[in-house]
Amino acid sequence: MLLKHTLLYLPAQFVGPLFQLLAMIVWTHVVDEHTLGVITLITATHELLQIGFLAWWSQFALRFLGRYQDVNDAPRFYRTENAVLLASLALQSAAVVGILHLVIAPGAGTGLLLATVAYVITRSLNLYIGERARARQQIRVYTIQQVFGPSVGFVLGLVLIKLLGQSPDWPLAGYAAAQLAAAVIVLPWIGWSHRLWPIDREIVVHALRYGLPLIVGGALGWVGLNASRFIVNEMSGVAAAGLFAVGYGLGQRAAAVAAMLVTAAAFPLAVKSMEQHGDQAGMRQLANNSALLVAILAPSLAGIIMLRTEIVHLLIAAPFQAVTLAILPLSTLAGAIRNLRAHFGDQVFLLQNRTRWMMAIAAIDASMTVALSALFLPRWGLPGVAGATVLAALAAAIVSFSIGFTRFGLRLPVGHLVRIVVATIAMAALLRIFPEARTMPVLAAHIAAGSATYFAALALLYAPSLVRMLRPRPQHSGA
Template sequence: MAEHFRKLLHSTILYLPAQFVPPLAQFAMTVAWTHLLDPATFGFVNFVISVQEIVAFAGLTGWTLFVLRFRERFRARGHERFVAMDQRMAALSALLQILLAPVVLLLLDLPLDAATIAGTAAYLVTRMLVAHYSDWARADHAIRAYSAAQLIGSIAGAVLSILAILTYGPIAAVVLGAQAAGQALAIAALVLMKQIRFGVGEFDPDLFGELRRYATPILIGGVIGWGAGNVIRVLVQYIDGPVALGLISVGWGIGQRIASVLAMLLTAAAYPLAVKHYENGDRGGALAQVSFNGLLLFGVLLPAAVGLATLAEPVVTLLIAENFRETTIVVLPIAMCAASLRFLRIHTCEQAMYLVERPGLTLYVLIVEAILNIAFCALGLYVGGFAEAAAGMLAGTVAATIGSFAYCFAKLGLPPPSAGAVFKICAASGVMGLVLRFTPVAPHSFSVAVAILAGASIYAASILAFFPEIRALIAQRIQRVSREPVI
């Protein structure tokens, strides 16, 4: 356990700036957008940003996952062949994103003017390329390049989008075009750092055959998974219209974003470590790494969900524009819980399935989740409203997550976490939640900041009290630093 923790901690620290700063910039951008955009425009832009993920499945996503999983295997043999195939895949995928832009807008019943099509196409292409070549750098353990792409793309995109709105007005095409410009700067940085070699490349039938075998079930599952996680947006858009979509998008989007950020703080470093174990013939060590990461992820997501549920009202009142607040206060905690469970399952169970090269198993989980989420969300929207629809999404995700973990423990050999460790994490989160529950928090920046720091401190102190091995590891690190000579 200590060795897994040491390796993961070292890699996580190196990845930390790229995992923390971009989401912070995006969160600030989202908050600013609630003050600068009307609900309909906000919902439209966020829907396009959300849909980008599924549109990329028709582009580079499958190849990106293949690179992340098998780059290590092709490093010593077939490097140039691998790069040539990458160039061809990137060129074809970029062209396909441009062609799909008007189709996306048409299917979503969104504006089809030339400016909106151009802004959407530019956003789809640049976002796809930044995501792909960032993961290429991650597969190469090029943390500096990965960090540069993530930092530049997110910060520049956020700043340019706000400046563009202030200059040209709250127009969707302007927002998407500014985001694309920021991502283009990230692509330029990757070119300068020699992570991208543009060209037409060469199609490799053998590599494509391996890609198709590995990625097809992942892509099908990705489409289903996107629907499972975003069906609430689709139903609200078609049942209640664009204004309702904008109102619900704030809470649902922020909840998913926070959970995603916390998940990637650990998994950006953990999965490549697990792959390295597996490729070196250590299947047990690879699965143990995934399981241990899942336990750490649980220890990060649970207190965050508890804290956000407790502080939702003052935080939303402080940050979000008034016309979005009522819905966001209700939806945000539910969205955070649902997203936390999904990312815990994705980064533990589904990564174990990918690792042992059985990606088809993820389809069953995602199909069940999608069916349950559609049924429960539609029922909630019909009998209640936004809160009940979000609760329906949470119910479906709970069922799918329990089933997925049960299967991985029983059939794939994924080591279950220590029951004692899980109980201690729950206890520490409960202590923190109780203290925050009975602490008055005003919707002011100082009061909210104090409450967040107090909650984090209480949780950290409880974890140190419950886990003597963590105390020992910290003590060893302090002793090692204190013995180093001062220069």
């Protein structure tokens, strides 16, 4: 079931994040450090605003939308949903204008203001519609929300930059146009209403009780993920923030792309198992989910570390290469740790409705990121900031898993993990003997050889299970 749903979600989980990763690489060749710094700080700011003003409702919809599907409950959910979305988008728009003027780009022109607000509104709609589609297993809707904005928006932004110049207005405008189209396209396929009133107080209270701890935890998680960008901006300037953003963003995106290949289908299956068969079934499903997650994260992390020099020299523009080479392995490691915690350790608390634990764990990540980044930057520069994020992510993950193991009966799929580690070591050993690739075809060949080695090793280690799966079942005929 998990593998089937993962394959169905695979286009959405791969294509959208892949274009986000591609955009980070291409921007280094077409814009300067200042413009890239502004773009990355605006997108990071939106992530915080979305967490603060909408994620509480999105998580409630993902977890409980299935309970509001009959003819009596659906209309009151849709009315309440519309009111929440309208209020959220208004608050996000006002907040991003203030942050843009005060922190990111004092004196920003009207064009940048309008493009930023349009980006924030349309991106929030895409994210919410996507989560709603996951709850109802509307894979086509989810795929459009995940793919259309990042891919078409990237192309539009690139065209606008080529035609109109290197202003950060144009990439944001390109993304906003594509994201608006993605939201409009799916309207005929999703349940919704034109009405805003009356709001259902029971639904709002339930959503707030479930989601308020997620707001605090999500905001703290954002601090852990993005505070380093703003600390660099404050202490070293927006150009340094642009330099840092490339290596840091690539590492985080690479880990996220790997994780998202398998996570979209995973949590809804754990929820379904728990709702139908009880707590232990839900925890078993989480353990199964984690094996697939680690099977993707481990070789991705090892591959980036082993091939980092050729990746940076072949893909990244020269002004960004030195810093990116130093930061990329650390940021990928931090991203892998955070994704493992978010999609395995912390999901225990979502299943058990103990979301307050997530606040405390996110606070560890956030506080350590801020303190260590400010401490390490003067001493070790931008690589020191990346190292600070690794230490912060590791500390939070240790606490999360310790609570899951001791209080909620979380278990590791040890047999699967051992096989994955052995296969990853085999892949890394092969990559270690390759000389540095000087051309893209050679880099592609190295990646293909490493992937083939990893999957071949896994096939050998899982040979008995594969034989049982592939063996024809005996046919029983009735007499």
